[in-house]
Amino acid sequence: MKILSIANQKGGVGKSTLAVHLAYAGIDAGMRVLLVDMDKQGSLSLSFPAPDNAPTGLVASTLYGGEVVDERPQPLNDKLSIIRADNALLAIDKAENQVIRQPGQALRRFAAEFDLCVIDTPPLLGIRLMASLAAADYVLTPVSIGLYELAGVADLMQTIHVIRTQGFNPRLKHIGILPMKVNSRSTEAKNALTMLRNQYGPIILSQALAERAAVRKAIAQRRPVWTHTSGEGHLKAAGEWRAACTAILARLN
DSSP: OEEEEEOOSSSSSSHHHHHHHHHHHHHHTTOOEEEEEOOTTOHHHHTSOOOTTOOOOOBGGGGGSOSOOSOOOEEEETTEEEEBOOTTHHHHTTSOGGGGGHHHHHHGGGTTTOSEEEEEOOSSSSHHHHHHHHHOSEEEEEEESSHHHHHHHHHHHHHHHHHHHTTSOTTOEEEEEEEESBOTTOHHHHHHHHHHHHHHGGGBOSOOOBOOHHHHHHHHTTSOTTSSOOSHHHHHHHHHHHHHHHHHHHTOO
């Protein structure tokens, strides 16, 4: 099982939307996918309602307990399961650093049952973000194009450095920065994207995802944007998101 954390220390950049689409792309590629929602806002959990009469299953705060528990991820279908966010996550960031390694150890118990685990992380530095990075084989950074949003990238790069060098997870691989919510008609946005590419070079993925209404509609309808396509804008969004998710999954090697 390969573990991918979606992380940025800035909110509103599209982490949950990206996690949702990577899950669908993984399933389309024949993978068994496990989702983990470490963000108390629970956007990822909201995107995948529980099946009728389904047990609650393992919740995210339990991953920090350091004890083997009987609960299992909640199955959504034969290819997809989820560990949902819960209220107890709020207390986790007050815990000691010793718990940072525990979610990774807990998730590895399910390594034989899944091919891909996608972790949606909280948009602030704390125990939960550090634990998500310590658990992961890979980290991907979605970023909106703007002054404040770009500042968050530098903060995350420093956090990744700490995770690698302080013994939490020296194997962590940063597979790229994905520009999202790009206003392709804005000169300022285009200039900011050029600046981002100049600053970080090849770590910026060549795929840049435009701000499109079809994506918001797809999320509201709880399905990937590349299904039930209609209209030019929707078709463009479908192609962009399919290409980006395919490229991301190809980097998990």
